[in-house]
Amino acid sequence: METPAASVSPLPTTKAEARLVRGQSLQGQRAGFISRLGADIIDVIVVVLVEFGFLFLAAVIRYLFTRDFHLFHNPVWLTASLFWIIAVAYLTSGWASTGKTLGKQVAGVRVVRTTGKRIGFRTAIVRAILYVFFPWGLVWTLVSRKNASLQDLLLKTVVLYDWSYREVAAKVDA
Amino acid sequence: MDHTDDVTEPHEPQDETASETNLLGDAVEVLFGLLSPAIAAGHGVAPTVRRISNWGPVRGVSGAAGRTLEGWRIRGKTEQQRFLEALDDFIRRTLPGVIDAVFDHIDVNDIIGRIDLNRVMGEVDLNALMAKVDLDAMMERIDFGKLTDRLIEEVDLRQIMRESSSTITSEAVDAVRVQGMNADRFVDRLVDRILFRKNGRDLAGPATAVSELTGGPTTNGQDPHPEEGSEDGDAGRIGVAASDDQG
Numbered sequence: 108m109e110t111p112a113a114s115v116s117p118l119p120t121t122k123a124e125a126r127l128v129r130g131q132s133l134q135g136q137r138a139g140f141i142s143r144l145g146a147d148i149i150d151v152i153v154v155v156l157v158e159f160g161f162l163f164l165a166a167v168i169r170y171l172f173t174r175d176f177h178l179f180h181n182p183v184w185l186t187a188s189l190f191w192i193i194a195v196a197y198l199t200s201g202w203a204s205t206g207k208t209l210g211k212q213v214a215g216v217r218v219v220r221t222t223g224k225r226i227g228f229r230t231a232i233v234r235a236i237l238y239v240f241f242p243w244g245l246v247w248t249l250v251s252r253k254n255a256s257l258q259d260l261l262l263k264t265v266v267l268y269d270w271s272y273r274e275v276a277a278k279v280d281a
Numbered sequence: 282m283d284h285t286d287d288v289t290e291p292h293e294p295q296d297e298t299a300s301e302t303n304l305l306g307d308a309v310e311v312l313f314g315l316l317s318p319a320i321a322a323g324h325g326v327a328p329t330v331r332r333i334s335n336w337g338p339v340r341g342v343s344g345a346a347g348r349t350l351e352g353w354r355i356r357g358k359t360e361q362q363r364f365l366e367a368l369d370d371f372i373r374r375t376l377p378g379v380i381d382a383v384f385d386h387i388d389v390n391d392i393i394g395r396i397d398l399n400r401v402m403g404e405v406d407l408n409a410l411m412a413k414v415d416l417d418a419m420m421e422r423i424d425f426g427k428l429t430d431r432l433i434e435e436v437d438l439r440q441i442m443r444e445s446s447s448t449i450t451s452e453a454v455d456a457v458r459v460q461g462m463n464a465d466r467f468v469d470r471l472v473d474r475i476l477f478r479k480n481g482r483d484l485a486g487p488a489t490a491v492s493e494l495t496g497g498p499t500t501n502g503q504d505p506h507p508e509e510g511s512e513d514g515d516a517g518r519i520g521v522a523a524s525d526d527q528g
Binding site: 127129135136139140142145213214215219220221222249252253254267270 | 456466478483485
């Protein structure tokens, strides 16, 4: 039931074209667990890098005043809360603006409302908080008939395959 | 007759070196050229001289003179040897005493004590030195913007960046995305089979999102999604209720 369109498309001649056709055929469908997990892993890496940057900056500033440079001797609560804050801010900004974070951009997925519209700032921040404090909600995607995570069910959001389709189409034409 | 051969020999390299404009070489060659008559004369005279020196009386005189000279030479040599040994002996005997005397008069510790290292270091003001190196001015003088522009112009970096970035998005990212899609579907089917689901999943997205995604200006004709998308979208919208998923 998932790819009736693929058979109608012109026969692909190269591997890359075959991929494009396959990707096209699934645009707008609900993304599955692996794609979303991949996107989230990339996002976690981004957040860790950003946090590392913050800690480094803080260490440099601290060094200027105390002549004592240490990067990783911060209390755990500080590191953890900084991680949560950065993660929430990062996810919220991505989802509220385009529905995509960096990880979702790479994985080619987008968060929208069940109505198909963009999720607003409030939904985005609640979703971000829910994900940061209970990432296991994503696992429900495996079981859900609509590939929905617990967060999706609570906030009526969906994650779709979305490759910025116009670009893809232009490439197929070319 | 063989003199003439000998005479011409020195002339031969003259031609070779002349081309090299080597002044010294030229000079030597010229000298050889000038001397060549004399050398030729010498060659010519040599047999006569030899004959004279081999003549009995001459040989006796020159032999006596040679013996006398040899005697003087040996004597001079022994004298020289004796003098060197005496000098050596003298230095060996006197030098330690001299050095001791010198060091008796000089207190090295006192000298070291007098050098105030801290003051020396203090006078070399590293900070002042660094302050004199005006890094900002230096950086200002180097127009990095212009430099980068020129570099990019030279290497045509723009083209490379454009090509590589487009290649990355089209090839690698597409591959990753499609692999993700395939993995998604595989996992979906696997879980469905484990749960003994008969109807599989309903993965159609919201109609508006689908039509927005598939109804781009360049996709018409080629992409059959629009009508199919709206169909799916209806199904999607109906099935969106969260309660559906709990089953």
